[in-house]
Amino acid sequence: MTSEPLIHLPTEIVVQIVADVATDKSAQKSLYACCLVSRQWYSCTITFLYENPQLGTGNSFTKFTNTICPPIGVRKSRWNLGSLVHRLDLSALVHHSSPSLTARLLGKVKDNLEVLLAPRTSFASNSLPSLSKCLKLRFLDLSLVASPMLFKDLKKSLSSLEDLRTLRLPQSTSVMESDSFNIPWPPHLRRLQFSGHFLAAPMRTFPWPPSLTTLTLKNCADLSLTNLSSLMCSPDLSRTLKRLTISGQNRHLSADSITSILAMVPELSFLSIPGDMVDGTFFELLCHIGIPTLEVLEFGYPSVDSEVYFTTESLLKALDYGLPNLRAVGFAEIFCSDEDSLDDDAVDDFLLKRAEMRKWLQPGAGTADPGVYYV
Structure with a gap:
């Protein structure tokens, strides 16, 4: 009785099989098993196993x-x-x-x-x-x-x-x-998450990375108004920065700190801030100075509690007068969880209507997922 001859697969086929296996999230054990099949399979799999x-x-x-x-x-x-x-x-x-x-x-x-x-x-x-x-x-x-x-x-x-x-x-x-x-x-x-301790005085001359476009402030020991103003006062930063995220995981945050950001970085395209640190003054200033470059405004997870201190009407007014090119608003779901919270549907309707008008007036505009999303 003779055994059937083994079928030899071309190396490129083995590589394709292993590459498909490697896409699975729990592929480690399977890749290890592939290494044990033969020397050919080992040489094809080992790079995927350790990558x-x-x-x-x-x-x-x-x-x-x-x-x-x-x-x-x-x-x-x-x-x-x-x-x-x-x-x-x-x-x-x-x-x-x-x-x-x-x-x-x-x-x-x-x-x-x-x-x-x-x-x-x-x-x-x-x-x-x-x-x-x-x-x-x-x-x-x-x-x-x-x-x-x-x-x-x-x-x-x-x-x-x-x-x-x-x-x-x-x-x-x-x-x-x-x-x-x-x-x-x-x-x-280009992208920096800044954390830790710093003093206001030295930070006034802090040299940020010259090509920085995205900044996240998280786990900072003190983001009071004085410290945050010193941190963000660099003219180079206001020139290059396009995306700013201020996490709720910072100490000594206040509504005044958040509102001050609007005057420091006037050319942002993306801004994410803790939703419970925004009040009516924030939107009043937005209506006054405007940020025409801003495309996405996100009210992220709270710093202290799950309440918001602004109304849907104040947000809609800011969208109308201070944020002419805003296409999307993000909400942490905790702010939209009951009937007394924000009317996210009204905000969504406003943004969708704006997108339709922009699409009609300018072909190709308003096609990048306008409306409300949740974080």
């Missing part, structure tokens, strides 16, 4: 680090597996790692790493030298990092990352002195 490793459950992180950067005395793979890693999400790690291990791991994956989400407790100053060598990094999220580090040291480690486009600073960021101001930002940084 975006899933490390948030069980002992997966320990297995991964033992393979990528094995302890002394353990046999190393002949493959440079660290160079296959493009995305590294360590945000789910709590006690799985240590600062020294994180530093070693970054040193192993530096060649092609493009996205890094840092862990809370095991990223520290000793990781910065390795981070500075990740020259292909495009997205860096340090927002969970709790270990304090000097802001000037962080900027030095990032200044050579020419491909970095998005940066989220640590909650522990402390900009208390101006000794870091002369250190250049990554040259093509």
Whole structure:
């Protein structure tokens, strides 16, 4: 009795099969199984297996680090597996790692790493030298990092990352002195999440990234009117900034702080603010000064409570007189949950009618999802 001959699949077919498997969110186990089929399947699968490793459950992180950067005395793979890693999400790690291990791991994956989400407790100053060598990094999220580090040291480690486009600073960021101001930002940084402690006086001369278009203020220790005004007073910032988000996760926010934004950054196309920090004065100023460039206005999750302190009528008046090109309004669903809350249907009708008129007057206008949406 003879066994049937094995069917050989062309390598390009195997690659296509593996690529389809890799699109599944729980593909890690399946990709590992594909590596065990044959040498051909291993060579086709290994890049997919390590491109975006899933490390948030069980002992997966320990297995991964033992393979990528094995302890002394353990046999190393002949493959440079660290160079296959493009995305590294360590945000789910709590006690799985240590600062020294994180530093070693970054040193192993530096060649092609493009996205890094840092862990809370095991990223520290000793990781910065390795981070500075990740020259292909495009997205860096340090927002969970709790270990304090000097802001000037962080900027030095990032200044050579020419491909970095998005940066989220640590909650522990402390900009208390101006000794870091002369250190250049990554040259093509466009999106920044600013967090931590800062003093009003030094921030009046704070040099923002020259190509910055998107700014998020989150986990700031003090966004009182004085501090926020100092933070946002840069003429360069008002010239380049197009998208601004002020999260409800900031301390000492007030309605006055939020209203002051309208005069500081007059050329925004997107503005997101905590809905409970907006009052009638905000819309009165909007009607007076106007922001013709604004296309999206978002009333995000509250800072303190779930109430709003403005009326639907005041919002509609601002849409009519101060926001001629606004096409969409976003609401946190908590503000539209009962009959006594905002009349989001009236706002939606207003925006849809405006879009129809613009579409009729200007062919092609008003086609980018006008109306109300929920966040």
